[in-house]
Structure formats: C-alpha cells, structure tokens
Amino acid sequence: MFGRPRGDEVRLDFARDAGMVVGDPESGAPARDEGFDTWVEASGAEAGLHLALQLTKAQAVVVVPALFCRQPSVDMNLLVRKGIQLRGTYGYRREHFADAYHLVAGYAEQLTQMVTRFPLSDAGHALSATAESEVIKAIVLPNEEAGLATGVDPSDALPLLDRAGRE
Incomplete structure (x- = not known):
C-alpha cells in the first residue's frame, strides 16, 4: 500500500499491522526491490x-478501477518491455455484492478496526477527524450513541445476497 508520508499515517500504520508492504512515492517499495x-x-x-x-515487476497485473479527470499518458514502452497487463474495470453486477459480502465477512475483525463510529451529535468532529486523517473511515450514526446501530445485524443480509448471486 502506498500513501503520502505525511497525512496518511493512520492508514499506513493500519496497513502495516495487517501485514501489507507499505511505502510512499518518495522512498519506493521497502523490502520489495523486485517489484509488486x-x-x-x-x-x-x-x-x-x-x-x-x-514499481511493479515484469509480468505484473495493474488494475485501474479509477476514472481520470484528464486522459493520462502511459509509458507504453515500459508497459511492453515489462509485459505488464493493464486492466480497466467499470461497473458491477448483482452477484458482486454477494462476493464482496463473503470476502468482507472473512476479515470482519480487521475491517472493524478501520471504522470509527460517531453519534450524530458529533458529526462535526467526524468530518474534521476524517479531513485531518485521524481516522480511516468515519461513520455517523443517527439517533444512536457511538457503536453499532441497535436491531441491525449485517448477517441478516446474507440470504438476500446469496440469492442475488444465483439469479
């Protein structure tokens, strides 16, 4: 995972703790001189x-799900010499939600650590904490104190997602 050396500390620390190789554009990819x-x-x-x-190695795959405000230039010579596969992706199908749910469910504990919950009365702090990169992801919960919304169990959605994946 790459991020700015200043301003992304919370995200980069989380990525390190999750076992990801972390670097920044100025220092390159630590311990991965051969590339990703x-x-x-x-x-x-x-x-x-x-x-x-x-920073990817020969025969690597680069996936680009992003849209650019201007058409980017691509060093085609580098792409060809390294044999990099450049793949774009856009859109989704219903079954992707079921796949994503199952993937996320397998990492629930780690992903929960990425989320900081704020009550609606503290929404201003949620916005400023996000802007200052003090939190990875802020969630503002209406009519609740910070914590999970009562009466909501994400696993309740599983049968619906399973059915969507089969249709």
Missing part, C-alpha cells in the same frame, strides 16, 4: 498510474 506482482491503482491520478508501472 499486482497493483490496484484507484486514485485516478496520472502520477499514481506512473508509479504503478514503475
């Missing part, structure tokens, strides 16, 4: 796409 096998470039920034092509 796979890279998901979701920033929509041309610089991010260039970084992906530079």
Whole structure:
C-alpha cells in the first residue's frame, strides 16, 4: 500500500499491522526491490498510474478501477518491455455484492478496526477527524450513541445476497 508520508499515517500504520508492504512515492517499495506482482491503482491520478508501472515487476497485473479527470499518458514502452497487463474495470453486477459480502465477512475483525463510529451529535468532529486523517473511515450514526446501530445485524443480509448471486 502506498500513501503520502505525511497525512496518511493512520492508514499506513493500519496497513502495516495487517501485514501489507507499505511505502510512499518518495522512498519506493521497502523490502520489495523486485517489484509488486499486482497493483490496484484507484486514485485516478496520472502520477499514481506512473508509479504503478514503475514499481511493479515484469509480468505484473495493474488494475485501474479509477476514472481520470484528464486522459493520462502511459509509458507504453515500459508497459511492453515489462509485459505488464493493464486492466480497466467499470461497473458491477448483482452477484458482486454477494462476493464482496463473503470476502468482507472473512476479515470482519480487521475491517472493524478501520471504522470509527460517531453519534450524530458529533458529526462535526467526524468530518474534521476524517479531513485531518485521524481516522480511516468515519461513520455517523443517527439517533444512536457511538457503536453499532441497535436491531441491525449485517448477517441478516446474507440470504438476500446469496440469492442475488444465483439469479
């Protein structure tokens, strides 16, 4: 995972704790001099796409689900010489939600640590904490104190998602 060396500390620390290789554009990829096998470039920034092509190894796959505000330039010579597969993706189908649910369910404990819950009365703090990169993801809960909304169990959605995946 790559991020800014200043301002993304909370996200980068979480990624390190989750076992990801972490770096920043200035220092490169620590302990991975040979490059990355796979890279998901979701920033929509041309610089991010260039970084992906530079820091992936030969025969790597770079997936780009982002849209760019301007058409990015791509170093086609680098892409060809390294044999990088550049894949775009856009949109989703109903069964993707079921797949995503099952994937997320397998990492529920780790993903829960990414979320900071705020009551509606503290929405201003939620916004400022997000803007200052003090939290990874802020959720504002209406009519609840910070914590899970009462009466809601995410596993209740599982039968609906399973059925959607079969249709």
